[in-house]
Amino acid sequence: MRVVHVVECFAAGTAHFVNLLTRYTIGCEHVVIHGERLDEIKAELVKAKFPNDVTFIKWEGAQREIRPGHDLKALTTLLKILKGLEFDVVHLHSSKAGFLGRVACFMLGIKNVVYTPNGAAFSREDVSERKKKMYITLEKIAYKLSGQVVCCSLSEAQNYHKIGIDATYINNGTTLPQLSGVAGMDANEVKVEDVFTIVTCGRVTEQKNPVLFNQIAASFAHRSDVRFVWIGSGDEDQTCLLSSPNINITGWLPKEEVLATIQKADLYLSSALWEGLPFSVLEALSLGKCLLLSKCVGNVDLVRDGYNGFSYRTAAEAVEKIEWLLGNREILKEMAAHSRAWCEKDFDVEVVFKKYEELYQSLVLGE
Structure with a gap:
């Protein structure tokens, strides 16, 4: 055809x-x-x-x-x-x-x-x-x-x-990478610093709601053991909204570095206002990441509350979930494993x- x-x-x-x-x-x-x-x-x-x-x-x-x-x-x-x-x-x-x-x-x-x-x-x-x-x-x-x-x-x-x-x-x-084969990240690698890393990936636009992302990050600005990473770049006026000092905006990275950065993170966060079915979140799912996703079209199809992460509506809800995950690392790991299993079943x-x-x-x- x-x-x-x-x-x-x-x-x-x-x-x-x-x-x-x-x-x-x-x-x-x-x-x-x-x-x-x-x-x-x-x-x-x-x-x-x-x-x-x-x-x-x-x-x-x-x-x-x-x-x-x-x-x-x-x-x-x-x-x-x-x-x-x-x-x-x-x-x-x-x-x-x-x-x-x-x-x-x-x-x-x-x-x-x-x-x-x-x-x-x-x-x-x-x-x-x-x-x-x-x-x-x-x-x-x-x-x-x-x-x-x-x-x-x-x-x-x-x-x-x-x-x-x-x-x-x-x-x-999405494709299903061999987790031990992701460049820059061995499956048994131990993080050098004990920093809880929260990552997102995408163009910095109003659709991705950098205002909400910044509000969530700012709530942890006083903590040296929590940091936020935004992989990507975008509109200058939207990028300026990511002003919290604990946010690292990497710009666009080669694909291998994107996967490695997400793989090393503890939590994938989306603050989007609307989606179709986001490929960035699907990749995080395939890499076995616990997800914290805003309740919007597309995002709601990729997270089951308490199974592979949580959904949220407000910055306060997101902060509450992050604080809970910080105190429940073993459950976070279980949720991460559920993400990968679900991806293999329904999103290969x-x-x-x-x-x-x-x-x-x-x-x-x-x-």
Whole structure:
């Protein structure tokens, strides 16, 4: 089968998701029609991480924000690209590509269409209620035109059900590293300093809620035995919000260093406002980390309170859980082991992404 992927936000988690699809749906040939976000990363750097047999086509004019004139040009360009290709299935990724892609497929009479939001726009907490209602209206219009909505988590699918859109889901997945083989961290290595390390990983943006992360860290600023690490960088105005002296912002690190840093940490913390099903948390799950996750779409699918960590709503709740874990290290270790076991069962990318290949086949066969 030949699958065409359409993605505007060719960066961060969405690009990683498409990359994994091209690697683990081995019965498919893949073409990626992509935009570019120069403020985040050049498309050439993203493409370099894909398998060599993937074909790429630049989608000129595609951009994140709603701008009717620009969007009409982007739609026209997408129509021309799709008309010139032969394929079996079109897979749309993210809200903007999901809307313009479904309009284009409707206009061209393309039936085999899949749409994966990977963080629905109407779930955003950094926009007004008026804008959320507009996003919901656009989702409903596009849903009536074409395509099957396949979310990346149960909670995201449930959000679609709440607005009257029928959606199913296939969990995001992650690779399962050999824990003793993570660069820089032997399984039997003992930490030199007795410092309880709490880590997160991701671009510093409003979505990841650095204000909340900083509030939690500031509550432990008086303690020399607790430190916080943020792997990544981002908007300068958002990064400035991570002002507590016990936060170390590492910037972006090579993949091996990211895994080693998370592996050495005692606890993985997410302060996100909304997610799809976050790959950064999935990696922490795969590395056997106890999790402390904000209660939001996506995060709630990856933590079971008291089993592999805790969820929380406020900084005070998070601080209370951290203090409890500091006094219950053996239970923390048990929770960490549960994370790895759960990941092996439900989030192994080699298993879950085969479901997309089965989905593509069912569309082609008309089942």
